[in-house]
Amino acid sequence: MKKKLPLRIPVTRGLKDVYAMDMHTAYQAACLGQFNIVAFSRLAAAISVIRTALEQKKTKIPLALETLDAAIEILMIVRKRGDETDAWELTEAERPAIIEGVNMAEQCIGTLDVALLAQIADRLLRDVIGGQPE
16 A cells, blocks of 8 residues: 655745745844844744754755854844843844845745644744643
């Protein structure tokens, strides 16, 4: 008997737009001096979900994981600084890695599927809030 492959629901234009809006709006807020914990969280969550999904899928997109990892490293620095000072900002030196990460995430999201993104987002959220898997 032939093994049935799980149903793959491709990422639609609408979902791509939601992720893009979360990332670009947060990035623009940072560039305009209007960055805050909410904008930071949306940006970090979107990049982290896409990066983790790409890793799980074993992506073959050149430099995808490396580019997203570089953005995540910067976001970890921004998070530490924000937590310590309550000043949420991206410095001029940090911006190139972040926008490269945003652009890479946008480029790669179409290779993923909706169920995988939802599963990864749920798992990462549970990890962040310290919950246990159900």
